[in-house]
Amino acid sequence: MSLRLSPYLMMNGNAKEAIQFYEKALGAKLLFNQTFGEMPKNPEFPLPEEAKELVAHAMIKVGETDLMFSDTFPGQTSQIGDQVTICITTNDIEKSNQIFKSLQQDGQVKMPLQETFFSPAYGIVTDKFGVTFQIYTEGQQ
Template sequence: MSIRLNPYLIFDGNAREAIQFYEKALGGQVMGIMTFGDMPEDPDHPLTDDMKGRVMHAQLKVGDADLMFSDTYPGMPYQPGDTVQIAIHPKDEARAREIFAALADGGQVVLPLQKTDWSPLYGIVKDKFGVTFQVNVPGEQPQE
């Protein structure tokens, strides 16, 4: 069984600064930065100009490892020190559902598993030990 895990670092508006810092400090390479403003607009949840510029998702390649980054979304709590999550990338949806259910047992579902613009199945769960996991089935990768 093949599964990838990586740290996912959460910031409160300064993710871009952190990405640049870690890129230089660790000799990494930025693989991509997506802002909340890059996503299709939702009329039920309009974004401020400040929010549009916040990092929704970024990836920094450091050797063979990936560091991922995001800024918080308005209304989401931010507690310095509680800013590292673990991203899990199972290849199939059935395995993602098993992992999510196992982590949710005794824990708390933060965002139920659902289809997103970037994944056929994505959700966030905090386990009974207080560790937050993002379960993300990789979407179709564009052919080059």
């Protein structure tokens, strides 16, 4: 079983600009970038035209560290202080469940741990100290 913690920056529509800035300022290398428009369509949540070019998920490498990015999904709000979350990555669904359940005690579930198109178990929880974690399980669905 593997387990990694990575900083995840939630941007308010300027993730592309931030990535370009960190590439220059920190010598970062872009590893992955996907826009909301490149995600599978969901008829229950139609994507506004102006959101199609926003970053759904991106990763850069700064030295030995991965730094992840996303713009907030259209309709969600973001405020200063909510920009930085911690992404906990594992390749074990049972471990993801255990971590998620532990962190939600006296905390708040923002997105239940569930299967998504990009992960067999993904969820977002803010713990009792106000720290928000994204639990991401690697692996094939």
